Amino acid sequence: MAAERKTKLFKNLLRMKFMQRELDSETKKQLEEEEKKIINEEHWYLDLPELKEKESFIIEEQSFLLCEDLLYGRMSFRGFNPEVEKLMLQMNAKHKAEEVEDGTVEFDVSDEEMARRYETLVGTIGKKFARKRDHANYEEDENGDVKPIKAKKMFLKPQD
Amino acid sequence: MAEPVSVAADYLAGSRARAARTVLGQVVLPGEELLLPEQEDAEGPGGAGERPLSLNAGARSRVRVVCGPGLRRCGDRLLVTKCGRLRHKEPGSGSGGGVYWVDSQQKRYVPVKGDHVIGIVTAKSGDIFKVDVGGSEPASLSYLSFEGATKRNRPNVQVGDLIYGQFVVANKDMEPEMVCIDSCGRANGMGVIGQDGLLFKVTLGLIRKLLAPDCEIIQEVGKLYPLEIVFGMNGRIWVKAKTIQQTLILANILEACEHMTSDQRKQIFSRLAES
Numbered sequence: 046m047a048a049e050r051k052t053k054l055f056k057n058l059l060r061m062k063f064m065q066r067e068l069d070s071e072t073k074k075q076l077e078e079e080e081k082k083i084i085n086e087e088h089w090y091l092d093l094p095e096l097k098e099k100e101s102f103i104i105e106e107q108s109f110l111l112c113e114d115l116l117y118g119r120m121s122f123r124g125f126n127p128e129v130e131k132l133m134l135q136m137n138a139k140h141k142a143e144e145v146e147d148g149t150v151e152f153d154v155s156d157e158e159m160a161r162r163y164e165t166l167v168g169t170i171g172k173k174f175a176r177k178r179d180h181a182n183y184e185e186d187e188n189g190d191v192k193p194i195k196a197k198k199m200f201l202k203p204q205d
Numbered sequence: 206m207a208e209p210v211s212v213a214a215d216y217l218a219g220s221r222a223r224a225a226r227t228v229l230g231q232v233v234l235p236g237e238e239l240l241l242p243e244q245e246d247a248e249g250p251g252g253a254g255e256r257p258l259s260l261n262a263g264a265r266s267r268v269r270v271v272c273g274p275g276l277r278r279c280g281d282r283l284l285v286t287k288c289g290r291l292r293h294k295e296p297g298s299g300s301g302g303g304v305y306w307v308d309s310q311q312k313r314y315v316p317v318k319g320d321h322v323i324g325i326v327t328a329k330s331g332d333i334f335k336v337d338v339g340g341s342e343p344a345s346l347s348y349l350s351f352e353g354a355t356k357r358n359r360p361n362v363q364v365g366d367l368i369y370g371q372f373v374v375a376n377k378d379m380e381p382e383m384v385c386i387d388s389c390g391r392a393n394g395m396g397v398i399g400q401d402g403l404l405f406k407v408t409l410g411l412i413r414k415l416l417a418p419d420c421e422i423i424q425e426v427g428k429l430y431p432l433e434i435v436f437g438m439n440g441r442i443w444v445k446a447k448t449i450q451q452t453l454i455l456a457n458i459l460e461a462c463e464h465m466t467s468d469q470r471k472q473i474f475s476r477l478a479e480s
Binding site for chain 1: 241268269270271272273274276277278281283292294304306315317318319320321369393394413416417418423426427428430431432433434435436437438445446447
């Protein structure tokens, strides 16, 4: 008797929230399932055999949006409302999921410009990490661009 | 109109389910049952009386079929609930057996989730507006469902204003709710429709016809003069042009084009272009 009471209390304690924080999700799920399985006498339930839900592969939809590709509802022609015309392009393009007609995406910065900028960038960042003695290697151009570091002068062995 | 009569007689005489594929583009009547392609094999010779059209008769894997407006699910078959022509759309990409629906005509609108509609504000009570969309009850629109609206910064909406919005809740059990922003919080053209212009009502089928991607009527109308049109899926169209006369001409064209043949329409457009 005493043992029964002991185990009952233990289970109730375990079900409390502060005890369940330490448990991992698996044990939590198991506990939840066990709780659900216990049919309390207070809970009412239908005494029917378990009906197996038929897996239906027909989905009912009442909307015409799925059926027909309709255009966007706001339209403007010959520049009457420029914002709506912009919207028209946006929404209809999104809807059709077309690629940009140009073929290539227009870049903000061209490749050459990018290469030029990067060239000077290498020098600037390098200067940041160079020590005082190496600063002599970084000369500034007329434009103020920093040229990259020159080849370090190594010891040349004399050739006899 | 011999076609629907013979079809109806055939159906009543035989009283058997027909394969959906054989009826595409034909008139169907409420109460008819349609078989989906997978069931054609099962029915055999006693069913549609035709050879099954699917090539892979062996692999009977179930694909998800969507039944659209005018159709309901009845066990494994489709039950027609509206009269009209049966249409089918192949799935573009990915899974699914396509969409079947009935192209019907009606004037009374029933709110559907996701539809963009034009509504008229009829009342302002506390934090919500009551908007008449042509359905059985007025839809509710919260003042926070506008772009950039906060509790301090209320939108400028008066009773009698026209609103272009979409439904977020629309079923037979609840009052419909609409909003004027999309899921990202952007307006995308929704909100209060501007001043002037004319609002008139047409049938729902005409709206869908006009909003089809390859609609000639809209292309021709757009060449006449500068104008702005807003289509609501609830059968309401709002038009605006520079003068009242142009607006009225436009409204008359759109109302009448439902019953005109393409020749008559071209005649009218050429006459208008001359004047």
